[in-house]
Amino acid sequence: MAGFYEACSPEIVSSPRVIRFNSSLAEALDIHVDPEDAPGIFSGNVIAQNASPLAQCYAGHQFGQFSPRLGDGRAHLLGEVITKRGERFDVQLKGSGRTPFSRGGDGKAALGPVLREYLISEAMWALGIPTTRSLAAVVTDDVVIRETAKPRAVLTRVAASHIRVGTFEYFAARGEVEKVKQLADYAIARHFSELNNREDKYLAFYREVIKRQARLIAQWMSVGFIHGVMNTDNMVISGETIDYGPCAFMDYFSPDTVFSSIDTYGRYAYENQPKIAHWNLAQLGRTLIALVDPESTVAIDKLSEALDAFPAIYEENWIELFGQKIGVADIQDGDQQLIHDLLQVMAVEKVDFTNAFLKLSRFSIDDGKEFLGLFINNDSVKGWIESWVKRISGSSGAVDAACSMMQRVNPIYIPRNHKVEEAIHEAVEEKRFDAFDALLSHIQEPFRNIEGSDSFATPAPEAFFPYVTFCGT
Ligand code: AMP
Ligand code: MG
Numbered sequence: 179m180a181g182f183y184e185a186c187s188p189e190i191v192s193s194p195r196v197i198r199f200n201s202s203l204a205e206a207l208d209i210h211v212d213p214e215d216a217p218g219i220f221s222g223n224v225i226a227q228n229a230s231p232l233a234q235c236y237a238g239h240q241f242g243q244f245s246p247r248l249g250d251g252r253a254h255l256l257g258e259v260i261t262k263r264g265e266r267f268d269v270q271l272k273g274s275g276r277t278p279f280s281r282g283g284d285g286k287a288a289l290g291p292v293l294r295e296y297l298i299s300e301a302m303w304a305l306g307i308p309t310t311r312s313l314a315a316v317v318t319d320d321v322v323i324r325e326t327a328k329p330r331a332v333l334t335r336v337a338a339s340h341i342r343v344g345t346f347e348y349f350a351a352r353g354e355v356e357k358v359k360q361l362a363d364y365a366i367a368r369h370f371s372e373l374n375n376r377e378d379k380y381l382a383f384y385r386e387v388i389k390r391q392a393r394l395i396a397q398w399m400s401v402g403f404i405h406g407v408m409n410t411d412n413m414v415i416s417g418e419t420i421d422y423g424p425c426a427f428m429d430y431f432s433p434d435t436v437f438s439s440i441d442t443y444g445r446y447a448y449e450n451q452p453k454i455a456h457w458n459l460a461q462l463g464r465t466l467i468a469l470v471d472p473e474s475t476v477a478i479d480k481l482s483e484a485l486d487a488f489p490a491i492y493e494e495n496w497i498e499l500f501g502q503k504i505g506v507a508d509i510q511d512g513d514q515q516l517i518h519d520l521l522q523v524m525a526v527e528k529v530d531f532t533n534a535f536l537k538l539s540r541f542s543i544d545d546g547k548e549f550l551g552l553f554i555n556n557d558s559v560k561g562w563i564e565s566w567v568k569r570i571s572g573s574s575g576a577v578d579a580a581c582s583m584m585q586r587v588n589p590i591y592i593p594r595n596h597k598v599e600e601a602i603h604e605a606v607e608e609k610r611f612d613a614f615d616a617l618l619s620h621i622q623e624p625f626r627n628i629e630g631s632d633s634f635a636t637p638a639p640e641a642f643f644p645y646v647t648f649c650g651t
Contacts, residue, residue: 179360179364181357182234182235182345182357182361183232183233183234183235183255184232184233184235184249184277184278184279185230185231185232186231186232186233186254186277186278187222187225187231187254187275188221188222188223188225188231188254188271188274188275188332189222189274189275189276189285190222190223191221191222191223191316191318191320191330191332192318192319192320193318193319194217194218194220194221194223194316194317194318194332195217195316195317195318196213196216196217196220196314196315196316197315197316197317197331197605197611198293198296198312198314198315198611198614198618199216199220199313199314200300200311200312200313200314203311203312203313203336204313206261207259207261207267207313207336208259208261208262209259209313216314217316220271220313220314220316220332220334221271221274221316221318221332222254222256222271222274222275222332225256226256226257228257229256229257230257231254231255231256231257231271232254232255233249233250233251233253233254233255233277233278233279234249234250234255234340234345235247235249235250235279235345235348236248236249236250236342236344236345236347236348236411237344237345237347237348237351237411238342238343238344238347238409238410238411238412239344239347239409239410239411239458239461240407240409240411241409241441241445242445244347244351245411246348246351246352247279247348248279248344248411249277249278249279249348250270250277250279250340251276251277251279251280251281251283251285252272252273252274252275252276252277252280252283252284252285252286252287253270253271253272253273253274253277253335254270254271254274254275254277255268255269255270255340256269256270256271257269259336265338266338266339266368267336267337267338268336268337268338268339268340269313269334269335269336270334270335270336270337270340271332271333271334271335272287272292272295272332272333272334272335273285273286273287273288273292273330273331273332273333274332284322284323286320286322286330287322287330287331287332287333288322288324288328288329288330288331288606289317289328289329289330289331289602289605289606290328290602290605290606291423292315292331292332292333293315293331293601293602293605293614294422294598294602295312295333295335295422296312296315296333296618297593297598297601297614297617297618297621298422298425298426298427298593298598299311299312299335299419299422300312300618300621300622301427301592301593301621301622301624302403302419304621304622304623304624305397305401305589305592305624306397307394307397307398307401307403307419308338308390308394308397308416308417308418308419309418309419309420310335310336310337310338310418310419310420311335311336311337312333312334312335312336313334313335313336314333314334315331315332315333315334316331316332316333316334317329317330317331318330318331318332328606329606337414337416337418337420338369338414338416338418339365339368339369339414339415339416340414340420341361341364341365341368341369341414341415341416342410342411342412342413342414342415342420343410343411343413343414343415343458343459343461343462344409344410344411344412344413345361346358346361346362346462346465346466347410347461347462347465349361349465350464350465355468355469358465358466358468358469359468359469362380362383362466362469365383365415366379366383369386369415369416370382370383370386373386378470380466380469380470381466381470381480381481381484383466384462384463384466384470384481384484384485385484385487387415387417387459387462388459388484388485388487388488388491389491390416390417391413391417391455391458391459391488392452392455392488392491392492392494392495393417393491393495394417394418394419394455395451395452395455395492396452396492396495396496396498396499397495397499398419398451399448399451399452399496399499399500400496400499400500400503400587401427401532401589401592402427402428402431402448402531402532402592403419403425403426403427403428404425404426404427404428404435404436404437404446404447404448404451405419405425405446405451406423406424406425406426406436406437406438406441406446406647407421407423407424407425407438407440407441407446407649408446408451408454408455408458409458410458410461410462413455413458423438423647423649424437424438424439424440424441424647424648424649425437425647426595426598426645426647427532427592427593427594427595428448428531429530429531429594429595429637429638429643429645430528430529430530430531430637431521431524431525431528431529431530431531431534432448432525432528433447433448433449433521433525434447434448434449435447435448436448437595437645437646437647438646438647438648438649439646439647439648439649440648440649452489452492452496455488455492456485456488456489456492459485459488460485463481463482463484463485464481466481467481497509497513497514497517499587500517501513501517502583502584502587503517503535503584503587503588504516504517504520504535504538504566504570504580504584505539505570505579505580505581505583505584506569506570506580507583512569513569516562516565516566516569519562519565520534520562520566523553523558523559523562526558527552527553527554527555529552529553530552530637532588532589532592532635533552533635533637534549534552535584535588536588536589536590536635537549537551537552538584538588539581539584539585539588540581540585541567541577541581542577542578542580542581542582543581546563549563550563585625586625587625588625589624589625590624590625590626590627590634590635591620591621591623591624591628591631591634591635592621592624593617593621594634594637594638595638595642595645596638596639596642596645597613597617597634598617600613600617601613601614601616601617602614616634617634620634
Protein backbone atom coordinates (compact mmCIF):
# COMPACT_ATOMS: atom_id res chain seq x y z
CA MET A 179 0.00 0.00 0.00
CA ALA A 180 1.50 3.30 -1.07
CA GLY A 181 2.53 5.66 1.73
CA PHE A 182 3.43 2.87 4.11
CA TYR A 183 6.95 2.26 2.85
CA GLU A 184 9.79 3.43 0.65
CA ALA A 185 11.01 1.27 -2.20
CA CYS A 186 14.75 0.65 -1.83
CA SER A 187 17.29 -2.06 -2.54
CA PRO A 188 19.61 -4.02 -0.31
CA GLU A 189 23.30 -3.15 -0.45
CA ILE A 190 25.69 -5.45 -2.31
CA VAL A 191 27.88 -7.40 0.13
CA SER A 192 31.18 -9.24 -0.47
CA SER A 193 31.41 -13.01 -0.75
CA PRO A 194 28.20 -14.00 1.05
CA ARG A 195 28.20 -17.51 2.51
CA VAL A 196 25.12 -19.18 3.95
CA ILE A 197 26.17 -20.34 7.39
CA ARG A 198 22.80 -21.60 8.52
CA PHE A 199 19.69 -22.40 6.51
CA ASN A 200 16.50 -23.43 8.25
CA SER A 201 15.39 -26.20 5.93
CA SER A 202 12.41 -27.31 8.02
CA LEU A 203 11.07 -23.74 7.98
CA ALA A 204 11.73 -23.49 4.23
CA GLU A 205 9.76 -26.68 3.74
CA ALA A 206 6.86 -25.42 5.86
CA LEU A 207 6.81 -22.23 3.79
CA ASP A 208 7.14 -24.12 0.56
CA ILE A 209 10.28 -22.19 -0.33
CA HIS A 210 12.69 -23.95 -2.64
CA VAL A 211 16.05 -22.37 -3.28
CA ASP A 212 18.86 -23.94 -5.24
CA PRO A 213 21.90 -24.08 -2.89
CA GLU A 214 23.92 -22.31 -5.56
CA ASP A 215 21.53 -19.36 -5.56
CA ALA A 216 21.11 -19.17 -1.79
CA PRO A 217 24.08 -16.89 -0.95
CA GLY A 218 22.92 -14.29 -3.48
CA ILE A 219 19.28 -14.42 -2.44
CA PHE A 220 19.76 -14.44 1.33
CA SER A 221 22.31 -11.64 1.30
CA GLY A 222 20.21 -9.37 -0.90
CA ASN A 223 22.80 -9.39 -3.68
CA VAL A 224 20.27 -10.98 -6.01
CA ILE A 225 16.64 -9.89 -6.07
CA ALA A 226 14.02 -12.17 -7.59
CA GLN A 227 12.59 -10.83 -10.82
CA ASN A 228 9.10 -10.18 -9.53
CA ALA A 229 10.20 -8.74 -6.17
CA SER A 230 10.30 -5.06 -5.24
CA PRO A 231 12.13 -4.66 -1.93
CA LEU A 232 11.00 -1.99 0.46
CA ALA A 233 11.54 -0.49 3.90
CA GLN A 234 8.46 0.12 6.03
CA CYS A 235 7.83 3.30 7.97
CA TYR A 236 6.90 3.36 11.63
CA ALA A 237 7.22 5.49 14.71
CA GLY A 238 7.49 4.31 18.28
CA HIS A 239 7.80 5.02 21.96
CA GLN A 240 11.35 4.13 22.90
CA PHE A 241 11.81 3.87 26.67
CA GLY A 242 8.67 5.97 26.98
CA GLN A 243 9.78 8.76 24.61
CA PHE A 244 7.99 9.20 21.31
CA SER A 245 10.07 9.11 18.11
CA PRO A 246 7.85 10.13 15.20
CA ARG A 247 10.00 8.55 12.50
CA LEU A 248 11.87 5.30 12.96
CA GLY A 249 11.15 2.80 10.19
CA ASP A 250 13.25 -0.05 8.84
CA GLY A 251 16.71 1.45 9.04
CA ARG A 252 18.54 -1.75 8.22
CA ALA A 253 15.92 -4.12 6.88
CA HIS A 254 14.37 -4.79 3.50
CA LEU A 255 11.08 -6.56 3.03
CA LEU A 256 11.57 -8.84 0.04
CA GLY A 257 8.00 -9.97 -0.31
CA GLU A 258 5.42 -12.41 0.98
CA VAL A 259 5.02 -16.13 0.77
CA ILE A 260 1.73 -17.97 0.98
CA THR A 261 1.87 -21.53 2.23
CA LYS A 262 -0.19 -24.43 0.94
CA ARG A 263 -2.46 -23.88 3.94
CA GLY A 264 -3.05 -20.33 2.79
CA GLU A 265 -1.02 -18.63 5.53
CA ARG A 266 0.77 -15.47 4.49
CA PHE A 267 4.24 -14.51 5.75
CA ASP A 268 6.63 -11.61 5.22
CA VAL A 269 10.20 -12.42 4.25
CA GLN A 270 12.61 -9.73 5.33
CA LEU A 271 16.36 -9.24 5.24
CA LYS A 272 17.92 -7.68 8.32
CA GLY A 273 21.32 -5.99 8.18
CA SER A 274 20.93 -5.52 4.42
CA GLY A 275 22.06 -1.92 4.18
CA ARG A 276 20.93 1.66 4.55
CA THR A 277 17.39 2.77 3.73
CA PRO A 278 15.62 6.14 3.78
CA PHE A 279 14.96 5.42 7.48
CA SER A 280 18.54 4.75 8.56
CA ARG A 281 19.12 8.14 10.20
CA GLY A 282 22.69 7.97 11.56
CA GLY A 283 22.87 4.16 11.41
CA ASP A 284 25.00 2.14 9.03
CA GLY A 285 22.22 -0.27 8.02
CA LYS A 286 24.36 -3.25 8.93
CA ALA A 287 24.26 -6.17 11.34
CA ALA A 288 27.19 -7.97 12.90
CA LEU A 289 27.47 -11.75 12.93
CA GLY A 290 27.02 -12.04 16.71
CA PRO A 291 23.56 -10.46 16.94
CA VAL A 292 22.44 -12.34 13.82
CA LEU A 293 23.37 -15.67 15.38
CA ARG A 294 21.78 -14.62 18.64
CA GLU A 295 18.48 -13.85 16.92
CA TYR A 296 18.65 -17.14 15.02
CA LEU A 297 19.16 -19.14 18.21
CA ILE A 298 16.70 -17.38 20.45
CA SER A 299 13.89 -17.15 17.92
CA GLU A 300 14.25 -20.87 17.18
CA ALA A 301 14.17 -21.62 20.90
CA MET A 302 10.99 -19.60 21.30
CA TRP A 303 9.41 -21.42 18.40
CA ALA A 304 10.29 -24.81 19.87
CA LEU A 305 8.83 -23.72 23.21
CA GLY A 306 5.55 -23.00 21.44
CA ILE A 307 5.75 -19.22 21.82
CA PRO A 308 4.62 -17.08 18.87
CA THR A 309 7.66 -15.58 17.20
CA THR A 310 9.23 -14.43 14.00
CA ARG A 311 11.58 -17.08 12.69
CA SER A 312 14.98 -17.19 11.07
CA LEU A 313 15.22 -18.69 7.63
CA ALA A 314 18.87 -18.08 6.86
CA ALA A 315 22.00 -16.51 8.26
CA VAL A 316 24.65 -15.30 5.84
CA VAL A 317 28.14 -14.12 6.69
CA THR A 318 30.15 -11.84 4.42
CA ASP A 319 33.74 -10.67 3.97
CA ASP A 320 32.68 -7.13 4.92
CA VAL A 321 33.13 -5.77 8.38
CA VAL A 322 30.89 -3.77 10.66
CA ILE A 323 32.41 -1.30 13.04
CA ARG A 324 30.97 -1.69 16.49
CA GLU A 325 33.29 -1.46 19.51
CA THR A 326 35.73 -3.24 17.20
CA ALA A 327 35.48 -4.49 13.60
CA LYS A 328 33.16 -7.51 13.37
CA PRO A 329 32.17 -9.77 10.47
CA ARG A 330 29.10 -8.41 8.72
CA ALA A 331 26.10 -10.75 8.41
CA VAL A 332 22.55 -10.72 7.06
CA LEU A 333 19.59 -12.51 8.60
CA THR A 334 16.50 -13.59 6.69
CA ARG A 335 13.54 -13.26 8.97
CA VAL A 336 10.03 -14.58 8.48
CA ALA A 337 7.09 -12.92 10.24
CA ALA A 338 3.31 -13.21 10.13
CA SER A 339 3.57 -9.50 9.32
CA HIS A 340 5.58 -6.46 10.36
CA ILE A 341 2.66 -4.29 11.42
CA ARG A 342 3.78 -2.74 14.67
CA VAL A 343 2.06 -0.64 17.30
CA GLY A 344 4.54 1.95 16.06
CA THR A 345 3.16 1.69 12.51
CA PHE A 346 -0.19 2.90 13.82
CA GLU A 347 1.52 5.60 15.86
CA TYR A 348 3.37 6.88 12.80
CA PHE A 349 0.18 7.84 10.96
CA ALA A 350 -1.84 8.82 14.03
CA ALA A 351 0.86 11.27 15.12
CA ARG A 352 0.68 12.92 11.69
CA GLY A 353 -3.08 13.22 11.97
CA GLU A 354 -3.52 10.89 8.98
CA VAL A 355 -6.72 9.21 10.13
CA GLU A 356 -7.45 7.77 6.70
CA LYS A 357 -4.09 6.00 6.71
CA VAL A 358 -4.69 4.63 10.23
CA LYS A 359 -8.00 3.28 8.96
CA GLN A 360 -6.38 1.74 5.89
CA LEU A 361 -3.77 0.15 8.12
CA ALA A 362 -6.36 -1.19 10.55
CA ASP A 363 -8.43 -2.59 7.68
CA TYR A 364 -5.34 -4.27 6.29
CA ALA A 365 -4.35 -5.69 9.70
CA ILE A 366 -7.89 -6.97 10.26
CA ALA A 367 -8.02 -8.61 6.83
CA ARG A 368 -4.62 -10.19 7.37
CA HIS A 369 -4.85 -11.31 10.99
CA PHE A 370 -8.42 -11.06 12.21
CA SER A 371 -10.54 -11.65 9.13
CA GLU A 372 -13.38 -13.01 11.28
CA LEU A 373 -13.96 -9.42 12.47
CA ASN A 374 -14.32 -7.99 9.01
CA ASN A 375 -18.06 -7.64 8.92
CA ARG A 376 -18.59 -6.48 12.45
CA GLU A 377 -19.93 -3.03 12.98
CA ASP A 378 -17.55 -2.45 15.89
CA LYS A 379 -14.63 -4.02 14.06
CA TYR A 380 -11.94 -1.54 15.17
CA LEU A 381 -12.83 -1.98 18.82
CA ALA A 382 -13.00 -5.74 18.35
CA PHE A 383 -9.62 -5.59 16.63
CA TYR A 384 -8.18 -3.75 19.63
CA ARG A 385 -9.61 -6.37 21.99
CA GLU A 386 -8.04 -9.17 19.95
CA VAL A 387 -4.63 -7.51 19.90
CA ILE A 388 -4.89 -7.09 23.68
CA LYS A 389 -5.75 -10.77 24.07
CA ARG A 390 -2.82 -11.92 21.96
CA GLN A 391 -0.36 -9.69 23.78
CA ALA A 392 -1.63 -10.81 27.18
CA ARG A 393 -1.09 -14.42 26.15
CA LEU A 394 2.31 -13.72 24.65
CA ILE A 395 3.68 -11.91 27.68
CA ALA A 396 2.37 -14.65 30.00
CA GLN A 397 4.21 -17.16 27.79
CA TRP A 398 7.41 -15.14 28.05
CA MET A 399 7.06 -15.04 31.82
CA SER A 400 6.48 -18.78 31.98
CA VAL A 401 9.90 -19.52 30.47
CA GLY A 402 11.80 -16.62 32.05
CA PHE A 403 12.22 -14.72 28.78
CA ILE A 404 13.16 -11.06 29.00
CA HIS A 405 12.75 -9.14 25.75
CA GLY A 406 14.82 -6.20 26.83
CA VAL A 407 13.49 -3.51 24.45
CA MET A 408 9.71 -3.55 24.66
CA ASN A 409 9.38 -0.29 22.77
CA THR A 410 6.12 0.15 20.86
CA ASP A 411 8.00 -0.27 17.58
CA ASN A 412 9.02 -3.74 18.76
CA MET A 413 5.47 -4.93 19.42
CA VAL A 414 3.52 -6.39 16.52
CA ILE A 415 -0.22 -6.63 16.00
CA SER A 416 0.02 -10.31 15.06
CA GLY A 417 1.14 -11.17 18.61
CA GLU A 418 4.53 -12.60 17.67
CA THR A 419 7.74 -11.95 19.55
CA ILE A 420 9.85 -9.70 17.33
CA ASP A 421 13.15 -7.82 17.24
CA TYR A 422 15.52 -9.92 19.24
CA GLY A 423 18.17 -7.53 20.50
CA PRO A 424 19.45 -7.65 24.05
CA CYS A 425 16.90 -10.30 25.01
CA ALA A 426 17.87 -13.26 27.18
CA PHE A 427 16.44 -16.03 29.31
CA MET A 428 16.68 -15.54 33.04
CA ASP A 429 19.21 -17.76 34.83
CA TYR A 430 18.43 -17.62 38.56
CA PHE A 431 15.04 -16.36 39.56
CA SER A 432 14.99 -12.71 40.47
CA PRO A 433 11.93 -10.74 39.38
CA ASP A 434 13.88 -7.52 38.87
CA THR A 435 16.29 -9.10 36.37
CA VAL A 436 17.49 -6.81 33.58
CA PHE A 437 20.17 -7.85 31.12
CA SER A 438 20.26 -4.98 28.65
CA SER A 439 23.12 -2.53 29.10
CA ILE A 440 20.93 0.38 27.98
CA ASP A 441 18.02 -0.36 30.32
CA THR A 442 19.54 1.65 33.14
CA TYR A 443 16.34 2.05 35.14
CA GLY A 444 15.02 -1.47 34.62
CA ARG A 445 11.98 -0.31 32.66
CA TYR A 446 11.95 -3.63 30.81
CA ALA A 447 12.85 -5.88 33.75
CA TYR A 448 11.27 -9.36 33.91
CA GLU A 449 8.56 -8.35 36.37
CA ASN A 450 7.68 -5.16 34.48
CA GLN A 451 6.90 -6.85 31.17
CA PRO A 452 3.12 -7.16 31.70
CA LYS A 453 2.86 -3.55 32.85
CA ILE A 454 4.83 -2.37 29.86
CA ALA A 455 2.70 -4.39 27.44
CA HIS A 456 -0.34 -2.76 29.01
CA TRP A 457 1.23 0.68 28.55
CA ASN A 458 2.15 -0.08 24.94
CA LEU A 459 -1.39 -1.21 24.24
CA ALA A 460 -2.66 2.10 25.63
CA GLN A 461 -0.54 3.79 22.95
CA LEU A 462 -2.19 1.60 20.31
CA GLY A 463 -5.61 2.52 21.71
CA ARG A 464 -4.88 6.23 21.30
CA THR A 465 -4.31 5.74 17.58
CA LEU A 466 -7.74 4.14 17.14
CA ILE A 467 -9.90 6.85 18.73
CA ALA A 468 -11.12 8.38 15.48
CA LEU A 469 -11.96 4.94 14.10
CA VAL A 470 -13.97 3.70 17.03
CA ASP A 471 -16.50 6.52 17.36
CA PRO A 472 -16.97 9.97 15.82
CA GLU A 473 -17.45 11.25 19.36
CA SER A 474 -13.99 11.05 20.89
CA THR A 475 -15.19 10.83 24.51
CA VAL A 476 -17.34 7.82 23.57
CA ALA A 477 -14.42 6.24 21.70
CA ILE A 478 -12.07 6.80 24.63
CA ASP A 479 -14.55 5.20 27.04
CA LYS A 480 -14.88 2.13 24.84
CA LEU A 481 -11.15 1.77 24.22
CA SER A 482 -10.36 2.31 27.90
CA GLU A 483 -12.80 -0.37 28.89
CA ALA A 484 -11.13 -2.78 26.47
CA LEU A 485 -7.69 -1.83 27.76
CA ASP A 486 -8.74 -2.19 31.39
CA ALA A 487 -9.38 -5.87 30.70
CA PHE A 488 -5.68 -6.47 30.03
CA PRO A 489 -4.55 -7.24 33.61
CA ALA A 490 -7.30 -9.81 34.13
CA ILE A 491 -6.69 -11.51 30.76
CA TYR A 492 -2.98 -11.57 31.45
CA GLU A 493 -3.53 -12.99 34.94
CA GLU A 494 -5.78 -15.72 33.56
CA ASN A 495 -3.10 -16.77 31.08
CA TRP A 496 -0.35 -16.48 33.67
CA ILE A 497 -2.14 -18.72 36.13
CA GLU A 498 -3.01 -21.25 33.46
CA LEU A 499 0.63 -21.49 32.33
CA PHE A 500 2.20 -21.46 35.78
CA GLY A 501 -0.49 -23.88 36.94
CA GLN A 502 0.68 -26.30 34.26
CA LYS A 503 4.26 -25.73 35.34
CA ILE A 504 3.38 -27.13 38.77
CA GLY A 505 1.10 -29.83 37.39
CA VAL A 506 -2.26 -28.19 38.05
CA ALA A 507 -4.66 -28.10 35.13
CA ASP A 508 -7.95 -27.09 36.78
CA ILE A 509 -7.22 -23.85 38.56
CA GLN A 510 -8.89 -23.47 41.95
CA ASP A 511 -8.87 -20.94 44.77
CA GLY A 512 -5.51 -21.04 46.45
CA ASP A 513 -3.53 -22.07 43.36
CA GLN A 514 -2.36 -18.56 42.66
CA GLN A 515 -1.03 -18.33 46.22
CA LEU A 516 0.65 -21.71 45.86
CA ILE A 517 2.50 -20.54 42.75
CA HIS A 518 3.47 -17.22 44.32
CA ASP A 519 4.75 -19.02 47.43
CA LEU A 520 7.01 -21.15 45.28
CA LEU A 521 8.29 -18.17 43.31
CA GLN A 522 8.98 -16.39 46.55
CA VAL A 523 11.18 -19.13 47.97
CA MET A 524 12.91 -19.40 44.60
CA ALA A 525 13.61 -15.66 44.64
CA VAL A 526 14.97 -15.69 48.18
CA GLU A 527 17.58 -18.28 47.26
CA LYS A 528 18.02 -17.15 43.66
CA VAL A 529 17.33 -20.65 42.38
CA ASP A 530 17.73 -21.42 38.68
CA PHE A 531 14.31 -20.69 37.15
CA THR A 532 14.29 -23.40 34.48
CA ASN A 533 15.74 -26.10 36.68
CA ALA A 534 13.42 -25.47 39.62
CA PHE A 535 10.38 -26.42 37.55
CA LEU A 536 12.23 -29.16 35.72
CA LYS A 537 13.39 -30.86 38.92
CA LEU A 538 9.96 -30.50 40.46
CA SER A 539 8.54 -32.31 37.44
CA ARG A 540 10.75 -35.29 38.37
CA PHE A 541 9.16 -35.57 41.80
CA SER A 542 7.46 -38.82 40.85
CA ILE A 543 10.89 -40.38 40.22
CA ASP A 544 12.97 -39.06 43.14
CA ASP A 545 10.50 -37.75 45.75
CA GLY A 546 11.80 -34.25 45.19
CA LYS A 547 15.42 -34.99 46.06
CA GLU A 548 16.86 -33.02 43.14
CA PHE A 549 14.39 -30.19 43.58
CA LEU A 550 15.20 -29.84 47.27
CA GLY A 551 18.88 -30.00 46.42
CA LEU A 552 18.54 -26.66 44.62
CA PHE A 553 17.86 -24.89 47.92
CA ILE A 554 20.39 -24.32 50.67
CA ASN A 555 17.87 -23.77 53.40
CA ASN A 556 15.22 -26.21 52.36
CA ASP A 557 12.94 -26.01 55.41
CA SER A 558 10.64 -23.47 53.79
CA VAL A 559 10.59 -25.51 50.59
CA LYS A 560 9.67 -28.67 52.46
CA GLY A 561 6.58 -26.90 53.77
CA TRP A 562 5.75 -25.80 50.23
CA ILE A 563 6.18 -29.34 48.88
CA GLU A 564 3.74 -30.64 51.48
CA SER A 565 1.07 -28.18 50.34
CA TRP A 566 1.82 -28.91 46.70
CA VAL A 567 1.60 -32.69 47.10
CA LYS A 568 -1.67 -32.24 48.95
CA ARG A 569 -2.96 -30.09 46.10
CA ILE A 570 -2.06 -32.47 43.29
CA SER A 571 -2.90 -35.76 45.00
CA GLY A 572 -6.53 -36.47 44.53
CA SER A 573 -6.72 -39.97 43.24
CA SER A 574 -4.17 -42.72 42.86
CA GLY A 575 -1.58 -41.90 40.23
CA ALA A 576 -2.35 -38.18 40.51
CA VAL A 577 1.25 -37.24 41.30
CA ASP A 578 2.49 -39.21 38.30
CA ALA A 579 -0.06 -37.58 36.04
CA ALA A 580 0.87 -34.12 37.31
CA CYS A 581 4.55 -34.84 36.74
CA SER A 582 4.01 -36.02 33.19
CA MET A 583 2.06 -32.86 32.45
CA MET A 584 4.86 -30.81 33.94
CA GLN A 585 7.46 -32.58 31.84
CA ARG A 586 5.57 -31.56 28.74
CA VAL A 587 5.68 -27.85 29.59
CA ASN A 588 8.88 -27.33 31.59
CA PRO A 589 11.86 -27.24 29.24
CA ILE A 590 15.11 -29.03 29.89
CA TYR A 591 17.02 -26.92 27.39
CA ILE A 592 16.79 -23.18 26.94
CA PRO A 593 19.39 -20.97 25.24
CA ARG A 594 21.43 -20.50 28.39
CA ASN A 595 23.33 -17.24 28.28
CA HIS A 596 26.79 -18.70 28.74
CA LYS A 597 26.09 -21.23 25.97
CA VAL A 598 24.83 -18.50 23.62
CA GLU A 599 27.94 -16.43 24.33
CA GLU A 600 30.19 -19.44 23.77
CA ALA A 601 28.52 -20.22 20.43
CA ILE A 602 28.79 -16.62 19.27
CA HIS A 603 32.37 -16.22 20.44
CA GLU A 604 33.48 -19.36 18.63
CA ALA A 605 31.71 -18.34 15.41
CA VAL A 606 32.95 -14.76 15.41
CA GLU A 607 36.50 -15.30 16.66
CA GLU A 608 37.30 -18.75 15.27
CA LYS A 609 34.84 -19.09 12.37
CA ARG A 610 33.62 -22.38 13.82
CA PHE A 611 29.99 -23.30 14.31
CA ASP A 612 30.24 -26.46 16.40
CA ALA A 613 29.06 -24.82 19.60
CA PHE A 614 26.29 -23.01 17.69
CA ASP A 615 25.07 -26.25 16.08
CA ALA A 616 25.20 -28.18 19.34
CA LEU A 617 23.20 -25.52 21.17
CA LEU A 618 20.70 -25.21 18.33
CA SER A 619 20.06 -28.94 18.27
CA HIS A 620 19.24 -28.93 21.99
CA ILE A 621 16.98 -25.89 22.04
CA GLN A 622 15.08 -27.14 19.02
CA GLU A 623 13.86 -30.02 21.16
CA PRO A 624 13.59 -28.42 24.57
CA PHE A 625 11.53 -31.11 26.26
CA ARG A 626 13.38 -34.24 25.15
CA ASN A 627 16.13 -35.48 27.40
CA ILE A 628 19.31 -36.09 25.44
CA GLU A 629 21.83 -38.47 27.06
CA GLY A 630 25.15 -36.86 27.93
CA SER A 631 23.82 -33.33 27.49
CA ASP A 632 23.92 -32.17 31.09
CA SER A 633 26.10 -29.19 30.27
CA PHE A 634 23.22 -27.70 28.26
CA ALA A 635 20.91 -27.92 31.25
CA THR A 636 23.34 -26.71 33.89
CA PRO A 637 23.52 -23.12 35.11
CA ALA A 638 26.56 -21.04 34.27
CA PRO A 639 29.44 -20.97 36.74
CA GLU A 640 29.35 -18.12 39.32
CA ALA A 641 32.12 -16.27 37.50
CA PHE A 642 29.82 -15.75 34.49
CA PHE A 643 27.63 -13.28 36.39
CA PRO A 644 26.60 -10.51 36.22
CA TYR A 645 25.50 -11.04 32.65
CA VAL A 646 24.98 -7.98 30.43
CA THR A 647 23.57 -7.90 26.90
CA PHE A 648 23.94 -5.27 24.20
CA CYS A 649 21.61 -4.04 21.50
CA GLY A 650 24.10 -5.01 18.83
CA THR A 651 22.89 -2.42 16.35
P1 AMP B 1 15.80 -1.76 17.27
O1 AMP B 1 16.43 -1.26 18.52
O2 AMP B 1 16.60 -2.80 16.56
O3 AMP B 1 14.39 -2.17 17.46
O4 AMP B 1 15.81 -0.52 16.28
C1 AMP B 1 15.26 0.75 16.53
C2 AMP B 1 15.35 1.60 15.29
O5 AMP B 1 16.71 1.81 14.92
C3 AMP B 1 14.68 1.01 14.06
O6 AMP B 1 14.14 2.07 13.32
C4 AMP B 1 15.82 0.35 13.34
O7 AMP B 1 15.59 0.20 11.97
C5 AMP B 1 16.94 1.35 13.59
N1 AMP B 1 18.28 0.73 13.52
C6 AMP B 1 18.79 -0.17 14.38
N2 AMP B 1 20.04 -0.50 14.01
C7 AMP B 1 20.34 0.20 12.90
C8 AMP B 1 21.48 0.30 12.05
N3 AMP B 1 22.60 -0.39 12.26
N4 AMP B 1 21.41 1.14 10.99
C9 AMP B 1 20.29 1.85 10.76
N5 AMP B 1 19.19 1.81 11.52
C10 AMP B 1 19.21 1.00 12.59
MG1 MG C 1 13.01 -2.79 16.34
